[in-house]
Amino acid sequence: MTRSARRTRRTLQVTGASGAALLALGACSSGRSASSDSSASAPAKPSGTVTVFAAASLKESFTTLGRDFEEKYPGTKVTFSFGGSDSLAASITGGAPADVFASASPGTMAIVTDAKDAAGTPATFVRNQLQIATLPGNPGRVTSLRDLTGSGLKVVLCDREVPCGAAAQKALDAGGLKLTPVSYEQDVKSALTKVELKEADAAVVYRTDVKAAGDRVEGVEFPESAEAVNDCPIVLLKDAPNEEAAKAFIELVRSADGQRVLTAAGFLKP
Incomplete structure (x- = not known):
């Protein structure tokens, strides 16, 4: 084999090795990018304090659900304000900071929705007799x-x-x-x-x-x-200070686990 042929062969070997290295590097880089993208798109877990304004009749069951929520999402805290639904609605429309409103009737919920202080459409989660x-x-x-x-x-x-x-x-x-x-x-x-x-x-x-x-x-x-059976609606409030935690709490209330707690307290299914 001539010197020229050997040089050509060595050149091809080096080129092949370099290409393989580049492909491997590209695969690793692609893997890191996919991992980063996946991590970036994963929903954030609820954290911090979520403030819930709820009808007095919900005190016992919501207190239980609040403890369940804090256990499910370590690092969170649920703060409740219980009272007459009309008074709570007036506080919300008056600017009181809150994330969630759970009312004892559609009529008192309408006070909040009519004032455009709800972020979405209220959902009936239980009924009471x-x-x-x-x-x-x-x-x-x-x-x-x-x-x-x-x-x-x-x-x-x-x-x-x-x-x-x-x-x-x-x-x-x-x-x-x-x-x-x-x-x-x-x-x-x-x-x-x-x-x-x-x-x-x-x-x-x-x-x-x-x-x-x-x-x-x-x-x-x-x-x-x-x-005279009352529907009880719940809603995420507009400009909620902790929107992610508020959505997660509403999800828990409406979940099968949440419904078990509520029906055990004597509420009727919606």
């Missing part, structure tokens, strides 16, 4: 809504602007009944507390609140309650 809460043992022998209209019984209702009060009035109208309570309360928990403290003989509240109270009260079903 009324029940009569009496003193333990039901000493007044209350068996119907009509019994509450009799003299001698101290009855408490929620304010008519509050979903439980509006529902109670609707049930009374369905039965053709009139009732003058000893007081109107600002939210369902306040109405129930009057019975728990024996300051009232009975209150018209939600079945979920009667269940949460345990043996401190006794519940009485009444047929007119079927005419």
Whole structure:
């Protein structure tokens, strides 16, 4: 083999080796790029604090869901503000910083959506039905809504602007009944507390609140309650300080796990 031929052969070998190296380098580079792209496109996990404004009737179940959320997403914290849905809606439209609003009725949710303070369309996640809460043992022998209209019984209702009060009035109208309570309360928990403290003989509240109270009260079903079932909607709020965590919390509420917690508390499926 001539010197020229050997030089040509060595040149081809070097060229081949260089080409292989370049291909390998390109493959590694491509792998890193794909990995980087995949990492960049992965959704960020929720973090930080999510603030939830929720109807008083949701206190027990949402507190449980808040703990579940924090366990599922370490590094997060759920802060709740519970109260009458109308008061919460007024706070939101007044500029109170919050991420999520869960209302006890579509009517109070409309206060927020009409003010364009919702980031999307509210979704009904549960329904709630009324029940009569009496003193333990039901000493007044209350068996119907009509019994509450009799003299001698101290009855408490929620304010008519509050979903439980509006529902109670609707049930009374369905039965053709009139009732003058000893007081109107600002939210369902306040109405129930009057019975728990024996300051009232009975209150018209939600079945979920009667269940949460345990043996401190006794519940009485009444047929007119079927005419006043409330849908409970939830929505992401406009300009939510923690949008990602807010969306994740709403997803948990509407998930199968969330629904199990809510139905166990006495809520009806939507």
